[in-house]
Amino acid sequence: MKAAILGTTGYTGMILLRLLAGHREITEILPGSSSHAGMALCDTDYGLSSSVLSSSVLLKTRGREGRLLSVEEVVAAKPDVVFAALPHLASVKVCAPFFGNTPLIDLSADLRLKDPLLFERTYGEKPPRPDILERAVYGLAEWFTADIKRADVIANPGCYPTATLLPLLPLSRAGLLKGLVITSALSGISGAGRNVKQAYLFCERSENTCAYSPGRVHRHQPEIRQGLDSVAGSGLDILFTPHLVPLKQGMAVTSVAELTRPLGSDEVEAVYREAYGDRPCVRLTGDRIPETLHVRGSNRCDIGWHIEGDRIILLSVIDNLWKGASGQAVQNMNIRFGFAEAEGLSLHGEI
Amino acid sequence: MKAAILGTTGYTGMILLRLLAGHREITEILPGSSSHAGMALCDTDYGLSSSVLSSSVLLKTRGREGRLLSVEEVVAAKPDVVFAALPHLASVKVCAPFFGNTPLIDLSADLRLKDPLLFERTYGEKPPRPDILERAVYGLAEWFTADIKRADVIANPGCYPTATLLPLLPLSRAGLLKGLVITSALSGISGAGRNVKQAYLFCERSENTCAYSPGRVHRHQPEIRQGLDSVAGSGLDILFTPHLVPLKQGMAVTSVAELTRPLGSDEVEAVYREAYGDRPCVRLTGDRIPETLHVRGSNRCDIGWHIEGDRIILLSVIDNLWKGASGQAVQNMNIRFGFAEAEGLSLHGEI
Amino acid sequence: MKAAILGTTGYTGMILLRLLAGHREITEILPGSSSHAGMALCDTDYGLSSSVLSSSVLLKTRGREGRLLSVEEVVAAKPDVVFAALPHLASVKVCAPFFGNTPLIDLSADLRLKDPLLFERTYGEKPPRPDILERAVYGLAEWFTADIKRADVIANPGCYPTATLLPLLPLSRAGLLKGLVITSALSGISGAGRNVKQAYLFCERSENTCAYSPGRVHRHQPEIRQGLDSVAGSGLDILFTPHLVPLKQGMAVTSVAELTRPLGSDEVEAVYREAYGDRPCVRLTGDRIPETLHVRGSNRCDIGWHIEGDRIILLSVIDNLWKGASGQAVQNMNIRFGFAEAEGLSLHGEI
């Protein structure tokens, strides 16, 4: 199978390239880049194995071995699946040639919010393609599996919504939560992408931590609310405060929710086992608190919990670039094409 | 004035030594250490300026220039003020010779909780000296100033309570908050002291973040609740979850509280100005979100806020070793002895 | 094939476990530990994938699914190959039952130095088993390949010698270098293992860098000299200064050597191509300077160079835990058993 990547030189694109190069069902990768088309991959990604750079998985037409392709070249090469790892508000435009022709997994936020008004309020523009918005399946892999199998366009979830929704949805669906969920999320700096801004310099972020965009109507909150509504229709609300912490890859989310009735830890575990028991990318840690290092470089979401009277504290961790982006995108491709769900994905975290 | 430090080789002791060496009112420092008595200071603290090591501020009796003193030697040297930078549950025992004789500022948790039952529930032992517990003034410098001026024993607050209480107390006292405050706190690794445990190794903490001790009856929660009660008696409750983040010095606290009535940002600012307007160690940042780097190496607590409907999000940052420990201890000494409140304390954060 | 690990809970053991779990030729892993025998693996290594923990690759005899085995249990289970990831001077003793019976790859320094006198001078003890010392093949994979294929005992090289020798040996063998090589090496903190010492605490190593053990007769220098001698007998000498830098995994070595005659960069490249042209774990970067991030989590050694008059500056990087330890150990197993040289080993560095 031939897989194309649009945006190969960003962090999520670089990880997609590694994951697809090790995926048993992918025989060819088309590495696209609008900004660096024509450049040799080995000059934009020094970490790539030489064997990949010179091997048959990279497009070899027209003598352009191991080179980044323009979008037109990608289109011409007729990929079987396209991963768009492009900036928000640019992605849908670049992807236009593929809609209706090629299964597409979009890692941007362009197709996540279903409500055009909410989209506009959140991103400051009307949705560029409301028709696609409607068709796009929200790719939270453990929850919309059936839809993903039939999807032409998959809107890959954001890292914050992934890490926040996975622990909330099972309890919410079971009617165990009510009221306002108060969520505090800690993100590594790669969540900002390969954005060259002063705020992301090493000297500005090392030995530094802070909250940002607290509780405003920003991109994370509506996406999380939509996810909550779509599963349970429970009227649960959420107040979400993200924080930047000085690590590269990793996200830890702490949610405090009100219980609708007294619950034991075993009961919580049972609800989670029902939701995730056979799914490879979620692990329950119970009253052991999960740490981001243990899921770094893996597609796992680890979930722990602690009951405190009429509240429950939910603790979840992911690697924001894996389960929070490129890893989940490959998981979605696996589901869409009927491959083993974790094919090509490491489930080991770091030591 | 002669100042003694008990526990000079831990992180808070090392900072106390630097602060006192630059303090205009301190003419002599007695650096005590039970574990390293007799060793030369320059062999336990390589960062100290040579001029301090050889200067008159260090005890020169008996030819022991620049050497760490035993507790007995400290007692014999009759200090005018004692800083105890010792481990919890050990501090009060070591400090016994000074009670009633010498003003003492205790940086441990031994004298913070007033209620003996709560103390026992929190620390697993009966309070070693209930008599002292009662007399000890809680040294949250901006709030118990009058008591600190008269205190013989000052229980220096923990870093989490300091950073959590400073934004909550003014609003709570004004009757503007109700219900359950949900607090998420991020701490640098030095919060654990110079504890040689596997969990605090560089390789275990770099590229890692996690919550710990969520919401349990642990040492932070009762101290914060006691602080809330003592100021406002408001019946405010708090659910507190601390997190470890990979930086050395810095603490960021995000609290979400329910408002008793609609509030504008100006009104919040007015309440804070009334509480802190003339105090040098608190800065209001309004809707700019404070960052820990900007208070690193300073005795400032920066406070910002964001109103979201019927909730307010309070954002505060401190350097856990300064305003959260040694810096506030010096501030308390300044208040106790009538010096300028910020004498000897930097109010600049890092660049 | 059944592979055993002795010392599964250290950093190199944890990586060996991950590598072997993904190795196509390994059907069973025997995770040994003298200190933690009997404990569940999932309680000592939180990052491991659940699928590994419960799968057939872990020993299932006697109902001890996913548990750490004592050395006796490992012996009884008759492994086909043993990896010893144990501390220096302890390793050879623990490994005694396997000598002569089972191919063994020792990651400690116990069997690296051939000369018993040099061993004693370096480690302060007589070599515990001089008979084994003699038989052990030095496992610098690209250089002693033929010997490794026939070896019963392989002494896996240290990380410093690996990163230092790989760029030096080809030029030395070709007679292009003379005199004293001046080497400066930078190592991540994991080079010290999972050693619980104050010097390796996060708060002591972050924002800190320093040299250590400069030029003394310590463990790195004799091993490097022996490597130089064994290949070229050139009489090249080396003065080696290691440094600690605040990262977890990564090693960068900068060597300055005197040339025996004027050389062009092309000629250097030709010498390297002859030595490493078909070897998967060495990459030549020419005048692009290699960075540790690009080999992190990979078994690659990247080598660059710069000619400056009659000197050449050699620049090499490895991941000290991969090519510098566990990765090279698996590479050696692959060579020993006739598997593909990089089977089970990632050759991609991080993004």
Next chain:
Amino acid sequence: MKAAILGTTGYTGMILLRLLAGHREITEILPGSSSHAGMALCDTDYGLSSSVLSSSVLLKTRGREGRLLSVEEVVAAKPDVVFAALPHLASVKVCAPFFGNTPLIDLSADLRLKDPLLFERTYGEKPPRPDILERAVYGLAEWFTADIKRADVIANPGCYPTATLLPLLPLSRAGLLKGLVITSALSGISGAGRNVKQAYLFCERSENTCAYSPGRVHRHQPEIRQGLDSVAGSGLDILFTPHLVPLKQGMAVTSVAELTRPLGSDEVEAVYREAYGDRPCVRLTGDRIPETLHVRGSNRCDIGWHIEGDRIILLSVIDNLWKGASGQAVQNMNIRFGFAEAEGLSLHGEI
């Protein structure tokens, strides 16, 4: 005394502001900025103490309390001393109005190299003001003290030359070194200034280390050679390789030099004591190896050494933004105006 800073919003400018605000002889600071003139200081430097922002040390003319001044405004305010913390090749142009009128300390490289041809070869342009080049005194404070006292223009040394020359010069002057010095230098990321480039992003530099610009005729090597020549005229040569390590502030330099005759450590110490015995900003650590953390936030250079046969290994550390830039600039002002050499400068490193 009125001190002006040109380039207040860069890292060296921000530190100058803090140092001058605490300097007893400075009564007014004029914070200049070509790019941010007119902005409030509190909006460009969030770490600054409010007391500084509102105090009399900042220019209060024309109601512009706590605002950044244009160069013209700085000129009009007639400072008594000017610190130029501007980019290379821009500095001399901006400073033109002050030459001949006001003592100027230039932190850029514009005035460091005396030889116009060498300047052109190093920086790719002819020196903008050869007349000033000639008059500028090289501000290596411990070595050109007498000249600095009389200087109108002081060329503040680079961080690499400072940390490299301080250990070399005493031995070189004493005729104890010969041949080619091989130097390896490790620098924190702030050495690159507040430069917004992809290479300096947190995600590119954390968990990463590498050499750069090895041995070429770049800006460090000629400046160091000129320093060596000017003191000893010894014909010592140097081959210098800098490395980037993932910390913010700190520089460690390891030089290996050939001795002209056998030397004992005591003799080395005697030479250093003669050179630096009474100077407050140099500390000798002998055979204890200096670490950057111990000089972070201080104006100290710590120097250690190790003799190995006919070579000596010299180990020196500084904070690149203090003794390597802003701290030494203040030290130079102190010398120039007859203040105590370390006035306003901390000599304590971090804990």
